[in-house]
Amino acid sequence: MNATTSQTQWFRRTIAFCALFFGLATAWAGAQSAPAFVTLGPADAALYKPDSGPAPHVALILIHRTADYMRHPACSQFAQRGFMALCVNTRFTNNEGLVRFEDVALDVKAAVTFLRKQPGITKVLLFGHSGGGPTVSFYQAVAENGVAYCTNPKRLVKCTDALANLPPADGIVFADSHPGNPVNVLRGLNPAVLNEKDPPDAGFDPALDPFDPKNGYNPNGLSHYSPDFQRRYFAAQSKRMNDLIDRSLAKLQAMKSGSYGYPDDDIIVIPRGGNPGSGPGAAAGIFMLDPSIAGVMSTVRPEKLLRNDGSIVTQVVHSLYVPDPKLKQLHLTFDNGTKILSIRSFLSANAVRSTNALDGIDDCSSNNSTTCAVQSIAVPEMFAAMGAHYFVRDVEREYDLASTKDKDFVVIEGSTHFFTPCTACETTPGQYSNVMKNLMDYIRDWINKRY
Numbered sequence: 491m492n493a494t495t496s497q498t499q500w501f502r503r504t505i506a507f508c509a510l511f512f513g514l515a516t517a518w519a520g521a522q523s524a525p526a527f528v529t530l531g532p533a534d535a536a537l538y539k540p541d542s543g544p545a546p547h548v549a550l551i552l553i554h555r556t557a558d559y560m561r562h563p564a565c566s567q568f569a570q571r572g573f574m575a576l577c578v579n580t581r582f583t584n585n586e587g588l589v590r591f592e593d594v595a596l597d598v599k600a601a602v603t604f605l606r607k608q609p610g611i612t613k614v615l616l617f618g619h620s621g622g623g624p625t626v627s628f629y630q631a632v633a634e635n636g637v638a639y640c641t642n643p644k645r646l647v648k649c650t651d652a653l654a655n656l657p658p659a660d661g662i663v664f665a666d667s668h669p670g671n672p673v674n675v676l677r678g679l680n681p682a683v684l685n686e687k688d689p690p691d692a693g694f695d696p697a698l699d700p701f702d703p704k705n706g707y708n709p710n711g712l713s714h715y716s717p718d719f720q721r722r723y724f725a726a727q728s729k730r731m732n733d734l735i736d737r738s739l740a741k742l743q744a745m746k747s748g749s750y751g752y753p754d755d756d757i758i759v760i761p762r763g764g765n766p767g768s769g770p771g772a773a774a775g776i777f778m779l780d781p782s783i784a785g786v787m788s789t790v791r792p793e794k795l796l797r798n799d800g801s802i803v804t805q806v807v808h809s810l811y812v813p814d815p816k817l818k819q820l821h822l823t824f825d826n827g828t829k830i831l832s833i834r835s836f837l838s839a840n841a842v843r844s845t846n847a848l849d850g851i852d853d854c855s856s857n858n859s860t861t862c863a864v865q866s867i868a869v870p871e872m873f874a875a876m877g878a879h880y881f882v883r884d885v886e887r888e889y890d891l892a893s894t895k896d897k898d899f900v901v902i903e904g905s906t907h908f909f910t911p912c913t914a915c916e917t918t919p920g921q922y923s924n925v926m927k928n929l930m931d932y933i934r935d936w937i938n939k940r941y
Contacts, residue, residue: 623667678773
């Protein structure tokens with residue numbers, strides 16, 4: 491495959507996904523009438539302030555690894571509630587193929603430094619939505635612990651002294667933060683692939699095919715995979731990821747020794763690997779087809795559930811996530827089911843060691859890991875899971891592992907990953923119409939109580 495063509499295809503897909511990801515942001519952005527656009531070195535940002543009322547003393551940084559966050563709906567929502575919000579596009583926005591995850595911390599540093607200089611600002615918080623969670627938690631873990639955090643020998647990629655002396659933030663708000671992009675990639679790999687040829691040939695293991703009715707797939711409704719199939723599937727996903735990692739590390743070593751065709755990097759194509767530029771619907775995570783699989787869609791104990799009417803109840807929370815019926819068709823395509831990365835971006839932002847893709851993950855083998863980072867952070871942290879998505883247990887686990895003494899966890903009933911009402915979950919029209927308001931009001935109250 492021609493690398494230039496592949497990168498062009500990947501770039502087009504990623505832009506389309508980011509447009510979809512925040513397609514509703516424009517409609518929500520009216521609360522702050524004139525955001526100021528600023529340059530932060532290689533990064534760009536939009537600064538949102540309240541249109542009226544007291545001058546803010548708390549500012550939040552909204553940032554992701556690659557997504558366009560200058561138009562994130564929470565930017566104007568925070569301004570509505572009296573906060574300053576700096577919404578940042580990193581140096582790698584819309585460019586997953588060239589990501590060096592560790593370098594994104596330098597863009598967070600620039601944002602923290604900028605806000606510390608704003609008149610009246612006394613507290614700077616980080617806001618981690620989705621892939622923003624591992625981004626801001628990695629930054630804070632390094633800021634609090636130094637580069638020793640990210641030069642641990644077990645890391646697939648180690649940071650440099652460029653990350654020394656990062657100014658720490660004063661707290662973190664996690665909103666449906668996933669455990670780390672590498673975990674998402676791992677769980678989205680189709681382990682039935684027997685080789686990594688592109689395009690994929692007939693090398694396919696039917697015993698591991700997640701779309702075969704013999705294995706539990708239901709094309710017309712909820713699938714149900716047996717415990718034995720789950721065990722084999724999760725183990726095979728780990729094997730495929732570990733093999734990809736080993737081959738990539740071997741190529742890097744060959745580059746260092748001068749025995750490889752390129753001295754710096756190369757392309758890696760992962761067929762049947764899902765594609766982050768198309769959203770999670772193109773992945774092969776069987777829990778997306780069978781929500782009954784334990785350890786993903788539900789909390790393990792009673793937790794706070796913020797109901798649509800604003801009340802809070804405490805109960806075991808089961809996600810309302812509705813499986814995507816188009817998953818099989820999307821997964822088989824090039825545009826939607828194939829990852830195109832560089833070797834270095836794969837290892838930095840898409841790879842993690844594991845023995846089992848469900849609960850045998852070596853989180854700290856990657857720097858791109860919310861689950862690892864929260865174990866090394868002392869500032870207050872708030873965790874909110876969206877009740878109509880599949881990160882419910884992941885966010886609860888992040889909360890469980892967080893080492894801070896000041897932490898909170900809540901699930902927002904009926905909210906999609908993008909803070910919109912889950913209309914597919916409704917039994918009556920408008921049943922979850924208040925998800926955005928409920929989430930942002932809860933965050934406002936949590937912040938005001940502490941800062």
